[in-house]
Each structure stands twice: as structure tokens, then as C-alpha cells.
Amino acid sequence: MSDISKMKNMTFPIPSFAEWKQEVEKSLKGKPFEKLYSTTYENITIKPIYTRRDIESLTHVEQYPGFPGYVRGTRPNGYIQEPWKVSQEISATSPQEWNEIVKHDLARGQTEIHIVLERLGFPVISLDDMEAMFSDISLDKYSLRVDAGAQSLSFLALFAAYLRKRQMPFAAVRGTIGMDPIGTLAETGHLSFSLASSYDVMADVAKWAKNNMPHVKTIIVRGEPYHNGGANAVQELAFAFATAVEYINACLDRGLAIDDVASQIQFSFAVGSNFFMEIAKLRAARLVWANIVQAFGGSESAQKIAMHARTSYFTKTIYDPYVNMLRAAAEAFAATIGGADSLHVSPFDEAIGPADEFSRRIARNTQLILLEEAHIANVIDPAGGSYYVETLTAQVAEKTWKLFQQIEGKGGIVKALQDGFVQAEVENVAKQRKDNVKKRKEKIVGTNFYANLAEAPIQKANKGSEKAFPFSKVDEENVAQLQAGFRENRWIETAIFMAVRRATAQEIEAALKADEASINVKPIQQWRLAESFEQLRKAAEVHLEKHGARPTVHLINIGSIPNYKTRADFITGFFEAGGVAVAKSEGYHTAEEAVSGALEANGTHYIICGSDESYTNMVPAIAKAFKQAKPNAKLYVAGKQPADVEQTFIEAGVDGFIHIGSNCYETIVSFMKEMGVALDE
Template identity: 85%
Template sequence: MSDISAMKQQSFPIPSFEEWKQEVEKSLKGKPFEKLYSTTYENITIKPIYTRQDIESLVHVEQYPGFPGYVRGTKPNGYIREPWKVSQEISASSPTEWNEIVKHDLERGQTEIHIVLERLGFPVTSVDDIEAMFSGISLDKYSLRIDAGAQSLSFLALLAAYLQKQQIPFDSVRGTIGMDPVGALAEKGQLSTPLAALYDVMADVTKWAKENMQGVKTVIVRGEPYHNGGANTVQELAFAFATAVEYIRACLDRGLVIDAIAPQIHFSFAIGSNFFMEIAKLRAARLVWSNIVQAFGGSESSQKIAMHARTSYFTKTVYDPYVNMLRATVEAFAATIGGADSLHVSPFDEAIGRADEFSRRIARNTQLILLEEAHIANVIDPAGGSYYVETLTAQVAEEAWKLFQQIEEKGGIVKALQDGFVQAEVENVAEQRKNNVKKRKEKIVGTNFYANLAEAPVQKASENNENDEKQLSSSALNEENVAQLQAGFGEKRWIETAIFMAVRRATAQEIEAALKADEASVSVKPIKQWRLAEPFEQLRKASEAHLEKHGARPTVHLINIGSIPNYKARADFITGFFEAGGMAVVKSEGIHTAEKAVSEAINANGTHYIICGSDESYTDIVPAIAKALKQANSNVKLYVAGKQAPDVEQSFVQAGVDGFIHIGSNCYETIVSFMKEMGVDLNE
């Protein structure tokens, strides 16, 4: 026992950074230490180790949660008293179906009612629709999150008319019913209503809510249009904050004060796959926003940011979609560690179609497991004090502030969008992402790596959003209602007039028609919304269409040289390489002579062949196979697996080899080239 007690009192000496570095350099076996450094899409250099010295100059490290500038959280107790809201977005095909789904999900752990009107699945046109949607749902028990798009006037008016009809006090409603016209402009490229008119509505709605719905925020600032365009973390933050400042100035010009508008803004950020970067993003967002509001003269309370997070649509895949569960789990974990106030976890089939009961349950339960079983809410600011996360937080905040200032110098976010600055910045990073995916430097499991061609696809019923839009645009307008609305709007009484007319059965379309002005609205180049997996998904779809049309996938044939250990590594690499594009790979047994290889290749009747083996085995057999095969059929294409020395490659090419496929090859471009040569229609 005395020996054990003595052991407990002993401690290992703390190694210095130099001692650690010396050991690392030994393990690198001559490679430079800088080999361990990496650079992110934000152009931030990531070191292999962080120490106390990295955070010594960071003031916010010594701050407590709940105190300015709120890096460690806006509440002293974190999630302990009030956890984040489980805010799953819900869509349906009709108001009654939506009502049933919401009731079902609220009973099973959802804590906030979340709607994105453009993805709702049906048009909300009248008070009757609102009544059908919220029938039997106690709005005083659950907060709302309504993303109304470019303008929220019509939905808010219909909801207010419903509340009056049901004699439900306005001040019992809490949450967010918000508009984001600049976000809609960036996403779509144009608006149906001039920005000045939308800012008039924003200011009026904000004033009205302060007096009547004190628990409701009225402005949303979304980072998703930039994230889903391929933007990096710094860009998403900077463009979001530039948008928020645009709204602040517009409302200040219309008579509001900073302490009235800043607390009404609710941010929404996408959470991508870089775990620590996303944690740092949310923490940096609190710091930057605090500084911005402080610069406008806002109080400490007004400097607190409200943040919704949603796991990334950008990172999700159509093929092997169950891997999306893992992606969403990691992203949700980052969002909660980062301190989001509410969270939507993407259903694993989000990229395929509308979620069903199973995919909704898995997404919702991901949050509940983090809360109830992983006990994330029991620790205040879990990332606080981490040398790496604290350093990364400061770096992200600094770079986001610099880019934000650049946009301000250009005249603000709208001017920057009009000039194409924002689009160019996003496209630059998007191209980097695309190239890394195409070269498989960025791995997407189940898509450009480990594709499973035998997997049965997840089937979804077709949605009728187009029909909904046609029905919405073709519904008859009551011109008298439109005229009365226009008269009220002309007197700068937007929300009051809209509610008054909604009570008298005016529709959402009539309210929106009355808002439109003769003057042209601003238009910009839209930021294309896409997903990282799309390039390879398009190849897979083209291959499947070819299979359906011709009875076989586009096919490559392997000529494996020697014994299994000699060719297996490269044969496996080539198989995964081409299966990423949905192509079939036909493998041969180990071949030891050029004559045998050529004979089997001719009998296979293929068009594209790849020789797989070791560099040593290639020396004599590759030139012999190339010469004989090209003599037998000059139209076939012959490639060699693996990068060779320049002189070796030159000799192989002279013998008839068409190219080399290796880890540095552009997988996407190679497959596209092969498919075109095989006559595959890539536009199907």
C-alpha cells in the first residue's frame, strides 16, 4: 500500500515545447517540421500543437460567460437553466398534414415550431390556413421560428388576425417571425419589392412588435446563402454582419434607436464539417457582434447575439445518405459546443426530398441524445480554455472583422453584391472546394470515396411545389382589398393596415401585391446554391442512365500484373477511383506475361484498360503490353496505375500508354474524359 501511495504522489515532468518538437522531428525521418502545418479555406494556418503561449495575449480568455464581449456565452449559466431549443424545420403538403406532424414531433421532444415559408410545401394564403396549421397547438407553450424570406408582413398579419380571432394575447407569443431581404437578394438575385419599401416594413414591424409582441424578434440574418454557395467561415460571418449593419442603419434612419433594433435581430448560421472551425465561428460571432453593437452605442444587453444554427445542407449527399447521420451528428455537436441558442439538425434524406417520420425522428433524437445522454448542457462553455479553440476563435474573429470592414468601405453589403465583390469572394473559395473534391483531397464518404454501386437508392414521392407556385400566382386578387392596403401603406401604416385587412379576409397575395411598387427593385448576380457532392452525383446519375439505356454501366478493365500482393493496392485504388463516378470495374486475375494480358484484353472487348502492379513489375511488361495491344486495336485506351519517374513515363508513352492514374490525378476530370470517350451522355 505504501508503494501505491508513493506512486500517487509522483508526477511526470512536463515536457517543453522544444523537447516535444525534437521527438516529432525524429518521427518525421527527415521531413521538415512545417510539413505538419496546414492551411484552411479561411487562409488560417493550423499548427500541430498549441500551448499556453498562444493565448497569453487574448483578453477574452479571462472573461466569464455572460459578460461582454460574450465569447464564452451570453448567459452566465450556459445551457444549465435553459438548454438550446430543439428547432427542427417542418414541412408538409397541406396545413392539416403540417398540423399533425408538428403535434407528433412536439410530443416527442421538439421544443420550438420552425417554419421556412419557401420550403413549407404549401402556400399560406389566408387566416383559414393559419387556423388549420395551429389548431390544437398552444402557442404560449412553444416558441416560434418563422423564416419569412424577403418580407414577413403577410404572414405576421395573418397570424395576428388568427390570434385576435382566438382571443390569444399578442404578448403570449415568443420567438422569431423574421424577414431577411438581403439574404433573399443574395440567394435569388432579385426581389419583387424595392429594398427601401422592405426596410420601411422592417422598421414598422419592429416598432409594432416592441409594443405588442415583446417576445418576438422581427429580423433574421442568414449566413446560409453564403455557406451553401461554398463560402468559408470568415466570409459567412462577415457577410452576415454586414447585412445586420445594413438593417441597423435602415431602421435608425426610420426612427428606431440601436437598443430597439439590435435585440430584434436573430442570426442563423450553417454548421459545416470542420468541427473546431465551426465551434470557433459561433464563439467569434458573439465577440464581433458585441463590438459592432457597442460601436453603434448599444447597451451591454443589446450586444448579446441571438444565434440559430442548422447543420449544413452543403455537406449532405444523395448517395449513401445514411452517412449523413454521422455528418449531422458531428455538426450538431459543434453547434452545441459553440453555444447556439436553437438548432435544426438536417434529416439524413434532406438532399433527396421532404423528410419522413423516420428521418425526422433520427434528426430530432440526435439533439436529444446530445442533451440527455451526452450531457452537453451540463458544462458551461466546454471549449473555454482550449489553447487551440481559443486561438482559432480569435483568428476567425479578426479575419471576419477585416472582411466586414472591407465591405463597409465598399458602401455596404448591397453595394458589394451589386459590384460582384461578394460573389467573387464566394466563388473563389467554392472553386477551391470543387477542385479538392474532384481531386479527392477532400473526402466525401460514399460519394468520391468508398462509393457503393450496389446500394438501393432512397425513394421519395415527388413534391408539387411548382403546382403550389402556379396556384399561388394564379389565385384571383380582390382589387378592392389591394386598393385599401395600398392606401394604408401610403400612409406608412404597414403592419396596422395589413392586420386590419387580414381580419377582413385579405389574403397574403393581396398584401404582397399592395407592397409592390412601380419602381424597379435592385438585382444582382445570385450566389449559386449547391452541395459539395454534386459533381460526382452528376456522374453517378449519368452512369445509371447509361445502364438503364444500354444494359451496362460504362466500364473500365484492369490488367493486374503478378501475384495478389503485387497488384492489389493499386487495383483497389483504381476500383474506388472509377466507382466514384458510377463506373463498373472488371478485374483480371494476376497475369505474368504480356501475351496473356493482351489475349485477355482482346477477349474482354473493352475500350479502356488500366495496368495495375508494382513499379518493378512494370519495367518490361508495360511497354510490351502497350505495343501489342495497340497493334491489335489502335482505338483502345491504355493507362498505368501509379505515378512514374519522368523518363519511365516517357518510355511508356512512346510504347503506346495513353496516361497515368495516381493519387494526384483529378478523379472527376479523368472520369469525365473516360465517359465522353465511351459515349456516355453527361447531360442526362
């Protein structure tokens, strides 16, 4: 026992940064220390280690959660008294089905009712639809989040009419029923009515909500259209904040005070796969927003950001989709560490089709495990004080502020969209992402790395198919009455008055669309990282169905297993990423054996795999004999060789080299075209 006590009292000298660096350089064995640095899509340099010195100039580190600046959270108690809202988006094929699903999921841990009208699965047209949707649901017990898009006014009017019929006080409702016209414009490239009309509605609804639904926010600012276009974290934040400032100015011009506008805004951000970057993004968002509202003269309370998060659609895959569960779990972890107020976790089959009960349950339980088993909510700002996270937070905030000011200098977000500045900025990063995926510098497990060609795909209805819904006939008299009220700038009161009298959403929207001054911009293309390789996999599968076999490359392995295995495994993974089968061989010890075995395979594309030492004599011999016997076949060598060696091999008949620096996607496309695989079906 005395020895243990003595050990407890012993201390070890703390190494200096210089001593640590010296040891690291030894382990690098001659490679430069700078090799440990990396650069993100945000053009932020990531160091291999962070120390106290990195955060000495950061004033917010000494702040406590719940105090201005709000980097460490808008609430002093974090999640301890009130956890984030489990806000899973729910869709269905009818109001009745939606009602049953919502009741089912609320009974199993969901804490916020979440609707995105454009993805709801059915139109909300009438008061009857509203009654069917919310039948037997206690709206005073659960918050409501409705991303209403262009239907914000009509949905809110029908919802208010439903509450009046139920004799439920408006003030009992809490949550968000919001519109985001600029987000819609960026995503689709079009608005069917003018931004001026949208702002008129926005300001009128905000005033009405302040007096009638004080616990409901009516403006949503979405970062997802930029994230799903390939934007980096800084761009997503900067474009979102520029949008919010546009809404603030529009509402201030229409008679609202800054505190009234700021309190009506909820932000929604996607959370991607770069774990620490996403944590820093959400923390930086609080700091930047506080500075913006403060610049408008807003109070400390108004400076607190309301922030919803959703795990990224951009990172999800169609192939090996169960890996999406792990992606969503890591992204949800980042969102909760970052301090989101509410969270939607992507069902693992999101990229394939509508969620079913199983995928909804897994997504919902991902949140519940973080809350109930991982106890994330028990620590206030768990990332606070981390040298790395705090430094990254400050860097993201600084770059966000700089880009935000650049947009403001161009006349604001709408002008920047009309001029194509925003689209060009996003496309620049998107191109980098696409290139890195195609070169496999950015790894997607189960897609461009570790693909499993034997997996059985999940079959669902085509997500992109448009479903036609029957619409009721528009009553022109109702439309005329609505237009008369709208001309007097009584938007929400008129819409509610007419909804109580059974006016439909179609009629409310028809009255709005009387304004012909629509706006168009180039849309930001929405895509997913895995799409390029998924297209190759699909082409290979169609080829299999038509011809009974996948497009195939044949290996010519040289020497014993240890001699060729590393490169054979690399080539196998390389081509399977595109759905191409790889026919393996035993190790050949002579050029004659190799050529004889290759000719028996009766293929069109061959790749020699072995060590650099074994290549020296065997590759030229194999290439000459092989090309004489099969001049139309293609012959490649696995691995990068010195320029003079490559030239020698080419002169012997080798067609090319495949190595870690090769563009995997372009290589497979070239092979498939030569094999007669149709890539455009």
C-alpha cells in the same frame, strides 16, 4: 498498496515544445516538420499542436460566460437551466397535414415550431389557413421561429389576426417571425419591391413588436445563402454582419434606437463539416457582434447575439444518404459546443426530397441524444480554454472584422452585391472547394470515396419540381385600402386591420408590390459539394438502363496479390466514385499472359496495376503487344512514375497515368466521353 501510493505521488517531467518537436521530426523520417501544417479555406494556417503560449495575448480567455465580449456565451449558466431549442423545420402538403406533424413532433421532443415559408410546401393565404395550421397547438408553451422571407408582413398580419380571434395576448408569444430581404436578394438575385420599402416595413414592424410582441424578434440575418454558395466561415460571418449593419442603419434612420433594433435581430448560420472551425465560427460571431453593437452605442444587453444554427445542406449527399446522419450529428455537436440558441438538424434525405416521419425522427433524436445522453448541456462552454479553439476563434474573429470593414468601405453589403464583390469572393472559395473535391483532396464518404455502386437509391418526389397552388381572386378594394394605409407608413397596423377583415396574403403582397422600384443582382449559386460526382453517377446509371451494363474499365494486374492490390484498390475506388464499374483480373506473371487476358475481356479502357519494380520490364512489353492487337483501346498505368520512365512507357503505347494527384472527376469525364456515355441527360 504502498507501491500504488508511491506511484500516485510520482510526477513526470513536462517535455518542452523543442523536445516534442525533436521527437516528431524523428517520426517524420526526413520529411519537413512544416508538412504537418495545413491551410484552411479561410486562409488560416493550422498548426499540429497548440500550447499556452498561443493564448497568452487573448484577453477573452479570462472572461466568464455571460459577460461582455460574450465569446464564452451570452448566459452565465450556458445551457444548464435552459438548453438550446430543438427547432426542426417542418413542411407538409397542406395546413391540416402540417398541424398533425407539428403536434406529433412536439410530443416527441421538439421544443420550437419552425417554419420556412419558401419551403413550407403550401401557401399561407388566409386566416382560414392560419386557423388550420395552429389548431389545438398551445402557442404560449412553445416558441415559434418563422423565416418569412418576402411574406413577412402578410404572415405576421394573418398570425396577429388569428391571435386576436383566439383572444390570445400578443405578449404571450415568443420566438422569431422575421424578414431578411438582403439574404433573399443574395440567394435569388431579385426582390420584387424596393429595399427602401422593405426597410420601411422592417422598421414599422420592429416598433410594433417592441410594444405589442416584446418577446418576438422580427429581423432575421441568414448566413446560409453564402455558406451554400461555397463561402468559407469568415465570409459567412462578414457578409451576415454587413447585412445586419445595413438593417441597423435603415432602422436608425427611421427613428428606432440601437438597443431596439439589435434586440430584434436573430442570426442564422449554417454549420459545416470542419468541426473545430464551425465551433470557432459561432464563438467568433458573439465577439464580433458585441463589438459592432458597442460601436453603435448599444448597451451590454443589446450586445448579446441571438443565434440559430442549422446543419449544412451544402455537405449532404444523394448517394449513400444514411452517411448524412453521421454528418449531421457531427455538425450538430459543433453547433451545441459553439453555443447556438436553437438548432435545426438536417434530415438525412434533405438533398433527395421532403422529409418523412422516419428522417424527421432521426434528425430530432440526434439533438435529443446530444442533450439527454451525451449531456452536452451539463457543461458551460466546454470549448473554453482549449488552446486550439481559443486561438482559432480569435483568428476567425480578426479576419471577419477585416472583411466586414472592407465591405463597409465599399459602401455596404448592398453596394458590394451590386458591384459583384461578394459574389466574386464566394466564387473564389467555391472554385477551390470544387477543385479539391474533383481531385479528391476533399473527401466525401460514399461519393468521391468509398462509393457503393450496389446501393439501392432512395426514391422520392423531385425536390426541385414546382407545385402549382390555387390562389383566390384578389379583391382590388382590399388592395386599395391596404395601399392607402401603407402610403401613411402604417404598415403592420393596416395589414392586421385588413387581415382581421379577411384580406388575404396575396392582397397584402399586391399592395406592397405597387412599388415598382425592384432590385436585381447576380445571385449566389446554391450548390452542394457532392453534385459533380452525383452527376457522373447518374449518367452511369442512365447508361446502365439503356445498354444493360455500366461503363467499365478493366484492370491488368501484375504479379502476386501483395504486388498489385494497393493500386488495384485505389483504381477501383477512383472510378467507382463516378459510377464506373471496375473489372478485376488475376495477377499475370508474364506480358503474354497479361495481353491474352486483356483481349479476352473485350473492353475499351484498361489500367495496368502493379509495383514500380514490376513495371520496369513488363509495362513496355504489355503496351507494345496490346496496342498491336487492339490499337483503338486505351491503356493506362496506375501510379506516378519518374518523367523518364513515363516517357518510355508512352513510347511503348501507354496513353496515360492515373495516380493520387490525378483529377478524378476530369479523368472519369474523359473516359465516359470516350465510352459514349451521355453526360448531359
